[in-house]
Amino acid sequence: MGQAPSTTVSPGTRRRSQRVLLQVPVLVRGTNAEGxxxxxxxxxxxxxxxxxxxxxxxxxxxxxKVIVKHAGTQEExxxxxxxxxxxxxxxxxxxxxxxxxxxxxxxxxxxPEDWSPKHPDARAVSFREK
Numbered sequence: 001m002g003q004a005p006s007t008t009v010s011p012g013t014r015r016r017s018q019r020v021l022l023q024v025p026v027l028v029r030g031t032n033a034e035g036x037x038x039x040x041x042x043x044x045x046x047x048x049x050x051x052x053x054x055x056x057x058x059x060x061x062x063x064x065k066v067i068v069k070h071a072g073t074q075e076e077x078x079x080x081x082x083x084x085x086x087x088x089x090x091x092x093x094x095x096x097x098x099x100x101x102x103x104x105x106x107x108x109x110x111x112p113e114d115w116s117p118k119h120p121d122a123r124a125v126s127f128r129e130k
Contacts (some may be wrong), residue, residue: 020106022046024044030064030066031064032058040094048110049102052080052092053096054096055094060084076122077105081095082096083095
């Protein structure tokens with residue numbers, strides 16, 4: 001039998017906070033790459049204490065500042081575009097970062113930094129039992 005791959009993460013590659021795959025409805029507004037104001041409703045693909053990944057039809061540039069409004073709480077937070085990913089179906093994956101960590105913005109409890117699906121507190125849930 002082969003040896004299981006190592007799951008050790010070097011300190012240089014560790015994320016600042018855990019990502020949670022969660023769809024949260026948001027409104028994103030700002031100025032697009034053409035200098036025009038835009039406002040677009042979307043939902044997050046993933047969230048963290050430092051920001052979110054969303055899909056947007058608006059064309060943005062790296063470093064652009066946009067406002068994210070949480071549809072559930074109506075709270076707004078300024079973010080900066082830090083990642084431009086793949087474009088599919090006319091929408092681009094865009095990574096947005098808060099100026100400083102805002103874990104309470106999403107109204108979820110983030111797992112501790114040392115959490116993993118193999119942690120003893122993680123429960124396996126079978127969706128076939130319904």
